[in-house]
Every structure is written in structure tokens, then in C-alpha cells.
Amino acid sequence: MILDGKVPFGPLAEKWDIHCHEMRLVSPANKRKFTVIVVGTGLAGASAAATLAELGYNVEAFCYQDSARRAHSISAQGGINAAKNYPSDGDSVYRLFHDTIKGGDFRAREANVYRLSQISNLIIDQCVAQGVPFAREYSGYLANRSFGGAQVSRTFYARGQTGQQLLLGAYQALSRQVHLGNVKLYPRTEMLDLVLVDGEAKGILVRDLVTGETRAHAADAVILATGGYSNVFYLSTNAMGCNVNAN
Numbered sequence: 105m106i107l108d109g110k111v112p113f114g115p116l117a118e119k120w121d122i123h124c125h126e127m128r129l130v131s132p133a134n135k136r137k138f139t140v141i142v143v144g145t146g147l148a149g150a151s152a153a154a155t156l157a158e159l160g161y162n163v164e165a166f167c168y169q170d171s172a173r174r175a176h177s178i179s180a181q182g183g184i185n186a187a188k189n190y191p192s193d194g195d196s197v198y199r200l201f202h203d204t205i206k207g208g209d210f211r212a213r214e215a216n217v218y219r220l221s222q223i224s225n226l227i228i229d230q231c232v233a234q235g236v237p238f239a240r241e242y243s244g245y246l247a248n249r250s251f252g253g254a255q256v257s258r259t260f261y262a263r264g265q266t267g268q269q270l271l272l273g274a275y276q277a278l279s280r281q282v283h284l285g286n287v288k289l290y291p292r293t294e295m296l297d298l299v300l301v302d303g304e305a306k307g308i309l310v311r312d313l314v315t316g317e318t319r320a321h322a323a324d325a326v327i328l329a330t331g332g333y334s335n336v337f338y339l340s341t342n343a344m345g346c347n348v349n350a351n
């Protein structure tokens with residue numbers, strides 16, 4: 105079995121930038137013609153489903169809990185890292201990348217960790233826009249703390265319940281798209297298998313956990329955001345919700 109991470113070519117810091125620039129765009133008029141299945145409604149899945157729906161795709165989202173709000177992301181406590189360098193203590197995208205690679209015992213895919221570090225600042229902006237109540241200084245600026253042995257303060261947090269607050273933000277964005285009819289949500293539904301057509305993921309087999317019924321769902325693409333309490337990112341960077349990219 106060949107484990108192919110499909111990491112793009114190019115210099116480490118530019119691999120994903122080059123890939124994004126070279127990808128073909130889908131015309132806004134054509135997006136409605138495509139259906140994307142997202143398995144998982146934690147921070148990764150809920151964010152991906154809400155964003156794809158906002159872009160105009162038809163989305164079907166699955167989780168085995170009774171509500172998307174029950175995903176394990178809710179338990180994350182300490183905070184989410186970003187290289188904003190608000191305290192001016194020398195942080196940078198490269199330092200966040202370096203700490204994360206070390207924190208992951210050098211086992212993570214370097215290009216993906218670099219990408220994670222690169223977009224970390226945007227993730228904080230997105231969360232704030234979604235209404236996540238991060239801790240703030242008395243002056244109103246977002247507060248940072250040092251976390252997980254880092255020598256800089258780059259962790260954004262909401263008391264000891266950062267994951268719950270982040271999930272509330274992602275869930276609200278998801279609920280808005282459900283309300284607009286762009287996302288069809290399937291709670292209490294367990295994915296059993298992936299449907300491959302010519303090597304491409306084109307659907308999933310699921311079991312309804314209430315009735316026991318099994319059925320198939322077809323799509324143009326499938327995103328597996330089924331969880332990753334990954335020691336690669338835990339404590340050292342912003343694991344939360346990014347696993348869909350980084351794993």
C-alpha cells in the first residue's frame with residue numbers, strides 16, 4: 105500500500121500557495137451543480153460544510169452524535185495558536201511552524217504544518233467574525249497566553265472552554281446554511297464505507313443509528329473530517345478544526 109499524502113511540489117514554504125494558484129476555479133454559476141459530502145461536524149467538518157455551502161455548493165453533512173454540537177471538539181480547553189505576534193515577543197509563521205514540527209516529534213507532514221501556520225492568523229479572524237468570545241485585555245485587544253511550553257505567547261483562549269466556544273461559532277455558521285437549505289444535516293448517521301469510482305471518492309455508505317437502515321449517498325467529492333485528537337498538533341499549535349487540512 106502506498107501512503108500518498110498528495111503534498112504539492114515546490115519549495116516547502118510555497119508548496120500550498122503554488123497549488124492554490126494553479127488550481128482551476130469553479131464558476132459561481134456551476135457550483136450549485138456539485139454536491140459535497142462532509143463526514144464529521146466537529147470544528148473541522150462544521151467549518152468545511154458551512155464554508156462550502158456559503159460558496160454555493162450543495163453540502164450533505166454527517167455525524168453519529170444526536171447533534172453536531174456533541175462533537176469531541178467541545179472538550180478542547182487550552183486555546184488555539186496563531187502567529188499574530190500581538191505581544192511582540194518575536195513570534196512568526198516560521199517559529200509557529202518550527203514549534204509545531206518539534207511538538208509533533210518530527211512526524212507531521214512539513215508542508216501541511218507550514219500551511220497551518222500560514223493561515224493560523226486568518227483562522228483567528230474568522231472565529232472572531234463568527235462571534236467566538238476570546239479573552240481580551242482590559243483595553244479590548246485579544247489576549248494571548250503562553251501554552252504548551254512555547255517561549256512566546258500565541259494562544260488565543262476563552263477561559264478553559266475554547267473548544268466549546270469555537271464549536272458554537274462553527275455550529276452557528278453551519279445552522280445558518282442549514283436554514284438556507286444549502287446544507288442537509290444527517291445526525292445519528294454513521295459512515296460505514298467509502299464509495300470509490302475510478303479511484304476517486306464519489307460517495308459513502310451509511311447506517312441510520314435510529315432505524316438501523318443502511319443506504320448510500322452519492323456526491324462529487326467527499327471530505328472526511330472524522331476527528332483527530334492528534335498529538336501532532338495538541339498543545340503546540342492550533343489543532344482545533346484544522347485537522348481536515350493538516351492531517
Ligand SMILES: Cc1cc2nc3c(=O)[nH]c(=O)nc-3n(C[C@H](O)[C@H](O)[C@H](O)COP(=O)(O)OP(=O)(O)OC[C@H]3O[C@@H](n4cnc5c(N)ncnc54)[C@H](O)[C@@H]3O)c2cc1C
Nearest residue numbers: 144145146147148168176177180181182183295330331343
Ligand atoms: C480534552 C481535550 C482538550 C483539548 N485541548 C486542545 C487545545 O487546547 N488546543 C488544541 O489545539 N487542541 C485541543 N484538543 C484537540 C482538538 O480539540 C481536536 O484535535 C479537534 O477538536 C478535532 O476536531 P475535529 O473536527 O477534527 O474532530 P471532532 O470534533 O472529534 O469531530 C469528529 C466528527 O466526526 C464524526 N464522525 C467520526 N466518525 C464518523 C463516522 N464513522 N460516521 C459519521 N460521523 C463520524 C463525529 O460524529 C464528529 O462529528 C483537545 C482535545 C481534547 C479531547
